[in-house]
Structures are given as structure tokens and as C-alpha cells.
Amino acid sequence: MSAVLSLKDVSVQFDTHMALHGVNLQMKAGERVALVGANGSGKSTLLRVAHGLLKVSSGSVSVAPEVHQAMVFQRPHMLRTSVLRFVVWGLWLQGTPWREAHVRAMQALERVGLQDMAERSARTLSGGQQQRLALARAWALNPNFVLLDEPTSSLDPHAKREVERLLAEWVASSNVSLLFSSHNLGQVKRLATRVIYLEAGRVLADLSMEEFFNRPLGESHPEAHLFLKGELG
Incomplete structure (x- = not known):
């Protein structure tokens, strides 16, 4: 399977508000992609578009025919x-x-x-x-593509650890592809293989987990650099 999910120039508009601007994204089987960014950056909208719950205003969304997906909401x-x-x-x-x-x-x-x-x-x-x-x-439901919208954000620390443990066991025991949003950067480090940073509906960084957290981003991705420093979000 070359790509489980492909978004090409996807935009989503609600009245006068542009929730997504020309987003391009391809996910391969087995990838674990984290969506990060401030509230209102477009993470939940992107997840709902990927799951077929929202129609796009322009662009295209395609999911491989072999994909069987499930979504868990916040x-x-x-x-x-x-x-x-x-x-x-x-x-x-x-x-x-x-x-x-x-x-x-x-x-x-x-x-x-x-x-x-x-x-x-x-x-x-x-x-x-x-x-x-x-x-x-x-x-x-035995999906091979799972979408999660802030799966632990409203939970106490013990419940967060338990849910994250279950997720880690799930991805370790199968080749499930994972697309999830999270404000918990420690969780992103533990679960993701790739990180996408969104701001105002635009993808401003798309890097491996190691590059996102360990590479200096000040010049190449200044907005993501400020986000990691806690100056955005």
C-alpha cells in the first residue's frame, strides 16, 4: 500500500473562516503521525476531513481501498x-x-x-x-488506520498513562497507521514517528519526530520553533 491517506490542496471554509488552507498530506502504512499546534490551528478539522466527516471546500481527499479506519474523539x-x-x-x-x-x-x-x-x-x-x-x-472493529482527537486531554494523570499505554500496545502489536492530535509533547515523542505542525489552518512543518524535537528549527521552521519554546499555543 503506497499511501493510506492522501490530501491534495485541501481547504475547508466555514462561512468566512478558513479552517484549512491548501493542506497537502500523504501517510504511508504503519506511520504514526501527530498533529500539533495551538487551539484553532486546524487539527480537529483535518482529522474530521480524513475520516470523511467534513466535506472539503476545495482540493481532494483519497483513502486507499484496503484501509479500514476508526476514529476516537476527545x-x-x-x-x-x-x-x-x-x-x-x-x-x-x-x-x-x-x-x-x-x-x-x-x-x-x-x-x-x-x-x-x-x-x-x-x-x-x-x-x-x-x-x-x-x-x-x-x-x-479491527481497523488498520486509527484517528484520535486529543485522546487524553481531559483525563487525570493516571488515566492518561493508562490510555497511552493501551495505544502504545496497540501500535506495537500491529501495523496500524495512526493519525492523532495532541497538546502533550511528551506523548507525541512517545507515540509518533512523524510530526506535523499546523498554524491557522496551514501546515508549517512536516518532519520526523527526531527532527522536530532534536533539530534546531529557528531558521527553517520559525513558527514551530516558537511553539516548542512555549511562545505560541
């Missing part, structure tokens, strides 16, 4: 149902037979340590547990 919406059925419904709507969906859902819950809460209401879980449940549902 604050997953919990259905008014049990933890188990929250996962089962996703599989069933995808076409998985009901009995098989239950088996796969329990396996996914075990993977994130929620098997003992299978019959609890999904809406009664803590924030960290809800994020793990959202990951379980994505896991159960």
Missing part, C-alpha cells in the same frame, strides 16, 4: 446502554452477526480492563474509563 459520546452493548452495537452495525459481536466485544473489553463492568451503564463510567471504552469499540 470526548466520546456514550450511548444510553451497557458497556458491553456499546461495543456490540458498533460491530453489529458493521455487519457482524450478533453472537459473534458479543464474543468480540468481550475480548475488546478484556483488552482494556473493563470486562468486569460489562453490564454497567456506559454513561456511569469515569472519563478515563469512557476513553478506554471508546478505544475498545475501535479495537473491536
Whole structure:
């Protein structure tokens, strides 16, 4: 697979606001790409475009036919149902037979340590547990391309570590491609192989993780340099 995702000159406009300006992006299978930048820089918009949730105003988006993708949002919406059925419904709507969906859902819950809460209401879980449940549902769908929008931003430190550990195990155990946004630069260092810096809807830096954090960026990418120094964002 040459590219799991390709964006060519993509722009997105909401009324008078340009959320993305001429973005070009190609992702190869197995890459783990982090989107960084200040609030309003276009990270969430880019993720939603990549997942087919937003139409572009101009440009083109293509996803390889072999790609099966899933997205986990910053604050997953919990259905008014049990933890188990929250996962089962996703599989069933995808076409998985009901009995098989239950088996796969329990396996996914075990993977994130929620098997003992299978019959609890999904809406009664803590924030960290809800994020793990959202990951379980994505896991159960067996995607090879996963998109994550600030997956740990609203969690306490313990829950952040747990969710990040699960993500690290996921990418280590398969060739899953990962596109995620994060304000946590330590998390970016630990999970990403490539970093894209966005500002006002434009891609101003697209570098390997090592280059982004270890190479002097003052002359080549001044905006990203200021962001890393904490002077932007």
C-alpha cells in the first residue's frame, strides 16, 4: 500500500473562516503521525476531513481501498446502554452477526480492563474509563488506520498513562497507521514517528519526530520553533 491517506490542496471554509488552507498530506502504512499546534490551528478539522466527516471546500481527499479506519474523539459520546452493548452495537452495525459481536466485544473489553463492568451503564463510567471504552469499540472493529482527537486531554494523570499505554500496545502489536492530535509533547515523542505542525489552518512543518524535537528549527521552521519554546499555543 503506497499511501493510506492522501490530501491534495485541501481547504475547508466555514462561512468566512478558513479552517484549512491548501493542506497537502500523504501517510504511508504503519506511520504514526501527530498533529500539533495551538487551539484553532486546524487539527480537529483535518482529522474530521480524513475520516470523511467534513466535506472539503476545495482540493481532494483519497483513502486507499484496503484501509479500514476508526476514529476516537476527545470526548466520546456514550450511548444510553451497557458497556458491553456499546461495543456490540458498533460491530453489529458493521455487519457482524450478533453472537459473534458479543464474543468480540468481550475480548475488546478484556483488552482494556473493563470486562468486569460489562453490564454497567456506559454513561456511569469515569472519563478515563469512557476513553478506554471508546478505544475498545475501535479495537473491536479491527481497523488498520486509527484517528484520535486529543485522546487524553481531559483525563487525570493516571488515566492518561493508562490510555497511552493501551495505544502504545496497540501500535506495537500491529501495523496500524495512526493519525492523532495532541497538546502533550511528551506523548507525541512517545507515540509518533512523524510530526506535523499546523498554524491557522496551514501546515508549517512536516518532519520526523527526531527532527522536530532534536533539530534546531529557528531558521527553517520559525513558527514551530516558537511553539516548542512555549511562545505560541
